[in-house]
């Protein structure tokens with residue numbers, strides 16, 4: 001899976017799944033564009049990426065709910081590299097919210113998890129047309145079913161929307177030779193639940209319980225998800241488009 005001279009944009013590259021994905025692409029000799037908000041974390045991940053093959057990643061700090069900052073991602077990437085081969089729409093977040101919490105959590109979550117993905121993808125697509133590139137979206141098993149012990153109504157809706165985005169876009173862009181796929185993780189050990197407002201203790205408790213209920217006896221690690229993302233972005237997945245790939249240690253079976 002050689003990504004030599006390819007330009008790969010990864011959102012949410014400062015943490016968890018996005019960071020593991022960026023490092024994997026760097027090991028495959030890609031020019032990686034790291035998107036996130038936490039500058040210190042981005043710098044650390046960039047240093048790790050550079051260590052792999054000596055290729056310096058481009059860091060672009062961006063708040064994805066801000067349209068101008070999303071536009072700047074594409075402007076800067078083209079300025080520096082002149083092309084985009086792969087877009088990984090990974091950044092996203094969840095939060096405890098139900099119907100009685102009103103519309104605000106819905107607007108907030110949809111802005112990052114869906115609207116920003118739509119905007120960034122629309123701006124990247126003319127460049128992906130030129131390179132016959134591809135897109136990988138990071139969704140969730142929450143797209144198919146409610147999360148049992150957390151009430152994440154807007155998050156679940158956002159991921160269901162993202163899956164339909166993947167399918168519709170795959171059909172729309174197939175004529176340009178662009179593939180669009182989704183990876184849908186189940187519980188994965190990252191900062192996700194902390195960002196969603198859980199304490200460290202609660203997060204550990206949650207993972208312990210999840211470790212037991214998973215048929216494979218464990219939650220996933222970021223690297224497990226990165227493996228699939230990089231595979232889908234590679235030419236080895238040349239006949240795969242519009243497909244939703246669940247990685248959940250068998251949780252959906254129990």
Ligand SMILES: NC(=O)c1ccc[n+]([C@@H]2O[C@H](COP(=O)([O-])OP(=O)(O)OC[C@H]3O[C@@H](n4cnc5c(N)ncnc54)[C@H](OP(=O)(O)O)[C@@H]3O)[C@@H](O)[C@H]2O)c1
Nearest residue numbers: 012014015016017036037038064091092140188190191192
């Ligand atoms: N972990 C799980 O159990 C799990 C399960 C299913 C799906 N997922 C999905 O996997 C993806 C990655 O999450 P993760 O588990 O790796 O969580 P994470 O460790 O919390 O990482 C989330 C990343 O998204 C970025 N991000 C979030 N909101 C942003 C915004 N408004 N603007 C810019 N960047 C933003 C964060 O940037 P900063 O840290 O720099 O702010 C961070 O890099 C998400 O789409 C999530 O929904 C996770």
